[in-house]
Amino acid sequence: DQQVKQNSPSLSVQEGRISILNCDYTNSMFDYFLWYKKYPAEGPTFLISISSIKDKNEDGRFTVFLNKSAKHLSLHIVPSQPGDSAVYFCAASDRTGGGADGLTFGKGTHLIIQP
């Protein structure tokens, strides 16, 4: 069973506009959430994270929103730039076990920024 779901395999957005990537999770034990970005032939790289005690975290053009009651998070990229074209993975962690367990990842959303 997929505990972290990214229902959009791909998303196309015009340069300069807002990109919104969505992620849903089912495990209520998850209390820390992250987004990773992956370019072809490279490993994923950490982008931004949020703890379950917050509902928003911002870092430059990237903002992550968390809606715990809906078990939903989203990543907003404003404005979108050509270099943002990549696969974005949503990931979640259950810290109650001390954080030793690996992250649970979604299948990814391929973001394409159109010029």
Added chain:
Amino acid sequence: DSGVTQTPKHLITATGQRVTLRCSPRSGDLSVYWYQQSLDQGLQFLIHYYNGEERAKGNILERFSAQQFPDLHSELNLSSLELGDSALYFCASSAYTGVPNEKLFFGSGTQLSVL
């Protein structure tokens, strides 16, 4: 460059064979994680080693095993290979030292093809 080195980049082998994937973590990181990315799946957590000791296990098959050596490099051994084991295998390291640290640094992966 994440600082995590994985070798080889590509591996082609036959069913029933055994292979070893190697990972060198970032300088100073004691934790190494292994993930598998199959064609239609997100990254699946396999196993986490911390300072030479196994810390957590995910969906790792019994045919697969891993170890972390005193110099902190890690090896993932895959045996009795099946067609379904064809995947991209990522290694990641982190500054985890018993306190949650989900910011992982990934290598560029080993693409395994079982024919």
